[in-house]
Amino acid sequence: MMEKNNIKVAVIDMNNGSPNQGMRGIQEILQHYPIHLSYDIFDIRQKNEVPDLSYDIYISSGGPGSPFDGEHSKWEADFFNLLDAIERHNTQNEIKKYVFLICHSFQLACRKYGLGTVTERKSNAFGIFPISLTKNGELETVFNGLSNPFYSVDSRDWQVVEPNLTDFKANGAKILAIEKERPHVALERCVMAIRFSDQIIGTQFHPEADPIGMKMYLLQDEKKASIIKNHGEDKYLDMLNSLDDPERITLTQNVILPNFLDQAIHTLQEV
Numbered sequence: 001m002m003e004k005n006n007i008k009v010a011v012i013d014m015n016n017g018s019p020n021q022g023m024r025g026i027q028e029i030l031q032h033y034p035i036h037l038s039y040d041i042f043d044i045r046q047k048n049e050v051p052d053l054s055y056d057i058y059i060s061s062g063g064p065g066s067p068f069d070g071e072h073s074k075w076e077a078d079f080f081n082l083l084d085a086i087e088r089h090n091t092q093n094e095i096k097k098y099v100f101l102i103c104h105s106f107q108l109a110c111r112k113y114g115l116g117t118v119t120e121r122k123s124n125a126f127g128i129f130p131i132s133l134t135k136n137g138e139l140e141t142v143f144n145g146l147s148n149p150f151y152s153v154d155s156r157d158w159q160v161v162e163p164n165l166t167d168f169k170a171n172g173a174k175i176l177a178i179e180k181e182r183p184h185v186a187l188e189r190c191v192m193a194i195r196f197s198d199q200i201i202g203t204q205f206h207p208e209a210d211p212i213g214m215k216m217y218l219l220q221d222e223k224k225a226s227i228i229k230n231h232g233e234d235k236y237l238d239m240l241n242s243l244d245d246p247e248r249i250t251l252t253q254n255v256i257l258p259n260f261l262d263q264a265i266h267t268l269q270e271v
Helices: 020-032 074-090 104-113 165-171 211-218 221-231 233-240 249-270
Strands: 006-015 036-045 057-060 096-100 115-131 150-161 174-179 191-195 198-205
Touching: 006 020, 006 211, 020 036, 020 211, 020 249, 057 249, 074 104, 074 198, 096 104, 096 174, 096 249, 104 115, 104 191, 104 198, 115 191, 115 211, 115 221, 150 165, 150 249, 165 211, 191 249, 211 221, 211 233, 221 233
Parallel strands: 006 036, 006 057, 057 096, 096 198
Antiparallel strands: 115 150, 115 174, 174 191, 191 198
16 A cells, blocks of 8 residues: 555646746645645656656646647647556556646647637636536536536636547546626637546646635736726626635635545545
8 A cells, every 4th residue: 555645746737937926836735735745846847847756646737828829849749758668658657647637737638639629719708707518527526516507717818629539438538617607798608628538637727726816817907907808897896705715716626636646545545
């Protein structure tokens, strides 16, 4: 059985040097986990830092820019090679490695595995929005403790749409969550979460986001103006007020990544 204090986590920073709250959120979740987890950070886009296979758990962050920015770059090839290496390891070994992919990393994985069309949105999505679980999502252990729909921070200029269910079945992948229903908008609801395999899961939204970091974002003049322009002042004020609601992003932060860690560590310790 694996000793609890031997569990190692690799945190892959996709922010390319841009200021963000996501990395702080991920680290806080790891630091406040009930048992000690050692972790290292790898700045993959800016410094070409890539973790090896000595880690048990990998969490890859969101980040700015297009998910096509890294095409033909060394860092993207290294990232895709790492996912391939983890998959090979998992097919050949009883002790598995676990991966959680957030936002930019999620979009990259959808490109890599050919799951849906990764396309630019008509306008930026930024704020706290309801997200709907699919039937598979309602059965997903990582979402245990959330309502349907649940609330999370959404921040993206790109999205995954037009999922081909034949491709999903061939890859052994499942759609876990989709964008909120908008009857007045004649646009397809995008994919918000996928289980890529038994050990690899990803979300378009930010499960690491917390009220403190979100408030810092919402109070930025540029973000405030963008939200009011796209969604109206009432929606902006609702987002600010919702930060105090323990059933919204605080609950999501306390459920999804901790459940993922619980699931991974429990399985590791059972082997």
